[in-house]
Amino acid sequence: MSKAPPAKKVAPPPPGCTLDINDPQVQEAAIRIQASYRGHRSRKELREKGPPRILQELKDVVLLEGSAAKLECRVSAFPDPFIVWSKDGKELKDGPKYRYMFEDPDIVALVVRDGELSDLGQYTVSVKNAFGEAYDSARIIVEVPAKIEKGPDSIKAKKGSTVTLKAVISGEPAPDVGWVKNGEDIEEDDRVFYEIDDTSTILTIKKVQASDAGKYEIFVENNLGVDQSFARVDIM
CATH class of the missing domain: 2.60.40.10 (Immunoglobulins)
Structure with a gap:
């Protein structure tokens, strides 16, 4: 019957390398190591979770x-x-x-x-x-709401001259614009027409005639409101 080999003897640590866990200095060092590890872990979590x-x-x-x-x-x-x-x-x-x-x-x-x-x-x-x-x-x-910030001015014009009536407008959404003479929609042609941009509209009448005299009205409208203004044109 074979015998178990004899147990190896563990060599004692070199002088000065033993740790006494009850030593206050050893305990304090252990606390600092643990705090440092927790701080490293917290900083890592912040880098991962902290960015907005x-x-x-x-x-x-x-x-x-x-x-x-x-x-x-x-x-x-x-x-x-x-x-x-x-x-x-x-x-x-x-x-x-x-x-x-x-x-x-x-x-x-x-x-x-x-x-x-x-x-x-x-x-x-x-x-x-x-x-x-x-x-x-x-x-x-x-x-x-659609609005006429400044209506057209009334004007007196000579036959054969050119007349312009201008109105300053506003509104968002951009309003629809219409011009009316004596209660009737103006039918545009090469002589009578109007232009519209973001902030104004201009009615132009070329080579004015006696029949061009009358009351001119402008209407602006969007889904929030309606506004109107008018001016008179007299022909001399």
Whole structure:
């Protein structure tokens, strides 16, 4: 019957290499090592989870003239991010016109007050912290009732001359425009016609005749409203 080999003797550690776990200095070193590891793990998690993210995107909104509109989105970021809103590339300052808002833990919003046509455009939110930056954009669509800002002036003209009647108009969506003479729609031809652009309309009457005298009215209309103005043309 064979015998088990004799157990090997474990050599004692060299002098000065023993650790006493009850030694206060050893315990303090162990605590520092553990804290350092936890700090490394926390920094790793922050690098992975900390960069800002857009969780719910901005959506286009309609702004009625004179009212307010709000753009909002949900974000995720740790530590808390720095928020900047801009319109068509220009930063917007928090104030009476543009109001930065923070709702719940993760909702950021911009309120645009006293809506006007110039508020139409693309709005961008920038969400930034030490670990990165995220962006999102949406449009504010402004709706303004059709309006005649300045009606045509009445005029006295000589036979054979050219008469122009001009009106300054506004509205969004762009309004439909119509000209009327003495209650009847004007039929355009080479001598009597009108032009329309974004902010005005001009009625032209070439080689005016006695029959061109009368009351000329302009009408503008969109889905939000109607406006009108008139002028008289007298032929001398």
